Amino acid sequence: MYQCVSLLLLLMGRGVLSQKVEVCSKTVINSCSDCIRSGAYCVWCKQLNFTKPGQQEAARCDTLAQLLEKGCMERDIINPQNILSVSKNTALSTSTFAKEEPTQLRPQEVNLKLRPGLPRTFKLDFQRVEGYPVDLYYLMDLSYSMEDDLRSIKSLGNELFKALQGITKQGRIGFGSFVDKTVLPFTNTNPEKLKKPCADKEQFCQPAFGYRHVLSMTGNEADFKREVDKQRISGNLDSPEGTLDAIMQAAVCGDRIGWRNSSTRLIVLTTDDGFHMAGDGKLAGILEPNDERCYMDNQLYSKSNYMDYPSVGQVASQLEKNNIQPIFAVTKNMENVYRELSRMIPKSEVGVLSEDSKNVVELIEAAYNRLSSKVTVTHDALPDNVRVTYTPLCPGGGPAGDKGVCDNVKVGQMVSFNVTVTADECIDGELSFLIGPLGIKDKLKVNLSTRCECDCDDPQEDNHPYCNGKGKVNCGMCSCKAGFVGQKCECSIGEKDESSLRAACRKDNGTECEGRGDCVCGICQCYALQGGSTYYGTHCECENESCEKFQNKLCGGNGKCRCKNCECNPDYEGTACQCKKSDEQCRTPGGSVCSGRGTCQCNQCKCIEGYQRPYCLTCPACLTPCITKGKCIECLGFQTGPFSKNCSQTCKSINEFEMVETLPPGKPCDVRDVENCRVFFTIKQLDGEDNYSAQILKTRECPELPNIYAIIGGSIVVVAMIGFLILLLIKGLIHMNDLKEFRKFENEKKKSKWAKGENPLFNSATTTVANPTFTGE
Template sequence: MDKLLFLQVLLLLKGHNVFSQEVCSKTVIHSCNDCIRSGPYCVWCKQLNFTKPGEPEASRCDTEGQLIKKGCMDGNIISPSNVLQPEENKPLITDSVQLKPQSVKLQLRPGMPHTFTLEFQRVEGYPVDLYYLMDLSYSMEDDLREVKRLGHDLFDALQTITGDGQIGFGSFVDKTVLPFTNTNKAKLQKPCDEKELNCQPAFGYRHVVSMTKNRTKFNSEVSKQFISGNLDSPEGSLDAVMQATVCGDIIGWRNSSTRLIVLATDAGFHMAGDGKLAGILEPNDENCHLRSHLYAKSNEMDYPSVGQIATQLKNNNIQPIFAVTQNMEKVYMDLSAMIPKSEVGVLSADSKNVVELIKKAYDKLSSKVTVTHSELPENVRVTYTPICNGIVGTLGDKGACENVGVGQLIMFNVTVIADACIDETSFFIGPLGIKDKLLVKVSTRCECTCDDPLVSSPVHCNGNGKVSCGMCSCNNGFVGQKCECSIGEKDESSLRVACRRNNGTECEGRGDCVCGQCQCHAQEGGSTYHGQFCECDDENCEKFQNKLCGGNGKCNCGKCECNPEYEGPACNCKKSDEQCRTPSGSVCSGRGSCKCNQCECLEGYERPFCVVCHGCASTCQTKGKCIECLGFGTGSFSKNCSMACKGLQYKMVKELKVNNPCKVRDVENCWLSFSTTQLDGIDNYTAQILDTRECPELPNIYAIIGGSIAGVALIGLLLLLLIKGIIYMKDLKEFRKFENEKSKAKWAKANNPLFKNATTTVTNPTFTGE
């Protein structure tokens, strides 16, 4: 027991970070309140005249050890500490109390952890509510027959667990919409095989029996249940679990009881998103929708997600036991891994072993105690260190002890940290699946209490203000460290604006604003910040060989001012250009500057002498127009050639003695050949230009014109012949069609009575017929 007490004290000290280094990371400090909010180890000295002349009041804020070194006397250090106040602390076991304390009030210093001990002891005979949730799809027919016989056995099993047990019953299949269930009217009424006489209509989830101790009532209602059916293998298990969890008043869950849901099934489960297959897009709202004991929103609302199920089971202190067949064990083991307080058991083929399975699962669940918290307020952190059978566990965001027997006492060291100042808020801590919870009310101590006199101080504050935690709180019209500055008609804010560069921090945080002017503080090295806004210091220039400005200059406002014979950012180089000179004697080829005896080249050019340029445009491209105007007097530069090309010296040659000369086309489409050499400087070249151009031969105009005319005439003739041929073929086709129709005509052989043959009468004028 002494060893256990020692371990608790050790953890408590560790929770307060006794063994860690105390550091006060100060930011902008204007008051005692600002100081204690800066960190858990920042404390304030309220001693009068603690600061030296010109020293900022912010120096009152530091670690306790540093303030004592500076001369702050005992009784003048302000350091609010954490306060734990138990509000409800009933003894364990009394009135079935398993958790102690039941309510505490914590006042925390921001950033300072506080550790207290939470005790838990299992009560013998603690009430148990068990809700049996059964899959009634057709494949569970033999299981249902067995469960109807096991009612008394279930109650007997509860009696061995507790003397105060209740059992309820519910059943489920799946949503009664396609593709989950056959929506044919006859099939909805009887989804089983034709040979099955007792088959109830398809349904989603039905609550059958509320929590009861009456064995006869339970057996009677369960015996009235019959098998049903659906189409696909996964069932609506999660729909049923969600409703059985959130409909507490209807199910009959008691406030102080161990709550168990036994889910018996031989199939997998649908989850959030599967409802889209049936056009159900509304997410599950995690609310109760039981109407006449049926889930009324089954076909309107999607299945819940595993995360929603886990959250609601935790919030309602319900522990699920998944009683599944062998083929589904792996699926539900994966589901159980996502639900902290749950167990999986394997059913026999006809569920005969369900009673023994429930007893084993209950023993596992009740013997493992996992302590965690509800949703934490913003800026609050909680960690746990379990102490199980005298053995200290590891620190984490949960605390767990296994194999906890009835009546066995276990403890958890709970560490709470508030990272910032917060208003009073609360959260719960307690074991998963158990109703008993510890209410933790948290607030922060962010204000200093200094017991200052209420009247103005005639000595310390010049009669123009009163002392507040060792500082002067000036009356209206006065400012300054000791209220020595009268601001007259101006307000203090306008004077303080004059001390801010670019509307930034007042005096860059390195001085005090006194009557609109910055009085700069001293640096640690002994020198003083300077400048209009204390923006300059002489201690933070670059170093060389661990010497400020290499020992060859002085630091001024963060930059080195080198002696005449030195240069460089840290005055680390002697002035010389020996290593920068080319064989021709130029410095960096005229395309850079020599610093620290090395060339700093213009963009594109490379060390050591800025000769080679990567990324620069080719001179063949950039100098082509100048070559044309200088060598042959043509091109776009011809009118202003001497000015446009003044950086190029040239020579006309009969032959170019280079391997790959530049070639460009001029305005007459002729090829110009030349070579260039860059001299020292940026735009300084010499060029050799080949005095002959390669021009293409002129085309034979007459041959082109004659050929063009002949070609046009030939094409025209061919077109005429083609058109003539098309017309001839069309006429020939029409004629043949006419001949064909003519041959098929049948003319009538009878004489037309209206038709008379032509007759010819010849009369001899000399013969009268007499």
């Protein structure tokens, strides 16, 4: 029993899910074209007299099922469908030996005329041709660390050609090399180092360079071996290389490289380091972004030192545009880096080189097989509001998405894809875009236009009886002559134009007659309601059925509904006349209604902003009168302060005040007046929003004045004492210094060796001169 119920529910669920829900979401519909543009399932009835009196012509627009139910004949329903025509459908080629260019994709060109929002699916077939030409461009890093790899490549030339011949008999090979930009900080710019950037022990070293194209595509093995043998190692400073510069030039310089129009294009890149990318050129002062153009002079990339490295996105875009599939043959330490790069470049593969690169041939064969066995169908840039999805029909199947992927496709095996194209909006004219497998030249051209107009096959009678002889029929509607308007041209507008008459039916430039009537000669003719009543008002804006209800009665049964608002009987009030008029619950013990700070509605106080129910007595959010009325208290009680000149007018909110000897118990308010005295008072709010009474204490609390004479005398004594202490301090310092010098003199005196009667400063003469004429007498 349980199994039977489960099976029944499953079948019911599938039935519900498989049903297509057709909905026509109408907006402003004034013609058949407006209807067709508003949704994929909107159709139009052109049948005469389909609309009822007072009904708008927009009723002609609905889903097919609804119009048939309303009585529209199927032959009178306008429902444009998608149109697909194939303009080129050449059969797929079975080999490459025919003189014509091989065909791997069909159809080659289709024309689609789509109804907006309605998808159209067609089938796309692809079959790899056996022996399809292959162009392989070997792009090698010649930095110094790749010295042993270069030797291996020189010895593996024969094996490379044999491997290529194993893939196809129409294989060609080219060669290019790269290092890095020859500017600091990427390369040593010393003239000697630019000539020989390798280590001093290296005898065979070529000058520094960015990217060099060595050999264009050739099928001659001897040419390849000769040019590769000429290659020498070079060098640079930092680890990352100018890899992206080299890939970009190899992709965009097609005539120099020698890519064939009909071939599988491969770039095999061998390196042992990472790569510079967009922005790194700023380190060398290179600010001009890469423009994705070819600059090749004398086989060298001439803009290497003047243009920044390309971004990964730019490289991926050019590789896809030129149908080139890269194979990254890198060392083990760089595997993760290039696998991340491969994720961003469609149709690329990564292989790990051995230490001497001798496995490069096996690596290329394996990578090519992986690339060629995976077919990925996608499109180029789509027009605005156009969507394309793919459903693979290959043996393994696959989910629908913006790409169609089939894996493990063998040579000669045909795979198919269901391509679904949807135009979300109408398109002016005809647009086109391309669909095809990544890395393959063959493309399908899709020419796309939309069907947004109605072909109603109307009678050519200019004075049709349906239009009262004043116009002709257009898709079931009347197109009136000049001077006549109305659904059937029944209104003569004379000198006025139709727009001014229609404007008179619009309230505040809104919808004609609020969508509840027809505009006839500038006057709204309102529709009837189901209950027998009608819309009314100048613009049909009023009706008496939508007022607020109370106890399931319009206006609570205590009033009448007038143009969506309740008009209450004299003894009732409220939005739904739900309250009997009374203010009993709104009166304070003093007898006032809501303390004069609100109105009584439905026997409850509706207080002004800030005051609270039930009687609007308190206002927690308001400033207290102790703060707001302080200046008025000073003015009224002591005739001082900023309001003293016009106190009676400025402070009329305090209607009652008295001067008292003592204040009642409790904490009074206090303010500082202009003389810095504290004024104490109590204040009470009376009925009304700004109405107070106050009691003011007669005596103020003023601070005592300071003793000027004592302050001056004390200041003089303090200054004198400070001066005396300073003099004593100076005298003490001088005495201490003199005492120190005297003791020093005494110590020096004790150490002297001269006699007490001798002058220690006197020295005898060193030379004695005698006068020969002096006799001594």
